[in-house]
Amino acid sequence: MREMKDTARALVRIGYDGRVHKIFRGHQAKERFEHEVRVLRHLEDRGCTFVPRLLEVEPAELKMVTTNCGTRVDHLNPARQVEIFAELENYGVRHEDRELRNITYRIADGRFCVIDFEFATLLDGGPGVVSLKPSG
Numbered sequence: 001m002r003e004m005k006d007t008a009r010a011l012v013r014i015g016y017d018g019r020v021h022k023i024f025r026g027h028q029a030k031e032r033f034e035h036e037v038r039v040l041r042h043l044e045d046r047g048c049t050f051v052p053r054l055l056e057v058e059p060a061e062l063k064m065v066t067t068n069c070g071t072r073v074d075h076l077n078p079a080r081q082v083e084i085f086a087e088l089e090n091y092g093v094r095h096e097d098r099e100l101r102n103i104t105y106r107i108a109d110g111r112f113c114v115i116d117f118e119f120a121t122l123l124d125g126g127p128g129v130v131s132l133k134p135s136g
Contacts, residue, residue, distance in 0.1 A: 014068060019055060024062040024118075032118040033062045039093060039117040040066070048091040050106075050113040069113035070106035084112050094121040 005012040008026045015021060024033040040054050052066035085098045095102065096119040104113045 018068045020052060020066045020068050022064050022066070029062050033059070033064065035120075036116075036118040037064060039120045039122060040064075042122060043088075043091055043093060043117075046091045048088070048093075050087070050111055051117070052113075052115060069115055070104040070108075070111075073100060073103045073105050073112070076100060076103060076112075080112075084114060088114060088120075089123065092122060092124045093117070094123055096120055 004014055004020075009029075009032070010025060011023045013021045024030070024036075037054065037057055040052065043051050044053055050069070052069050054064060054066055056063075056065035058064070081098070081100060081103065084103055085095050088095055095114060095117065097116060102114060102116045104115055105111075106113050
């Protein structure tokens with residue numbers, strides 16, 4: 001596996017099969033894991049095709065495995081970046097970490113995709129926590 005990210009909050013690796021393995025750790029790891037799983041399921045239920053799809057969820061290990069949404073983007077017009085994140089709101093989700101590091105490019109269909117939903121807000125509300133966005 002290739003290591004893509006190793007921080008206090010998460011370890012992300014890409015397997016040789018292309019699947020993305022994310023292990024949550026650090027502050028509120030369990031809550032962030034559960035929230036990202038909830039948001040990805042919400043997006044899949046609504047037919048959003050430009051985010052990772054959940055393939056496996058391992059709650060005891062705070063690990064999820066998803067499809068790969070392409071490679072990280074190094075440069076993007078700021079207006080286009082705003083458009084990409086705004087498009088998520090059509091699916092009932094606001095991404096609360098709208099940084100370039102959370103946009104990928106999927107060469108197979110020429111689509112910009114969005115990753116990393118642990119702080120996203122579910123706009124339709126519903127039961128339980130709808131956002132883990134840090135305040136401040």
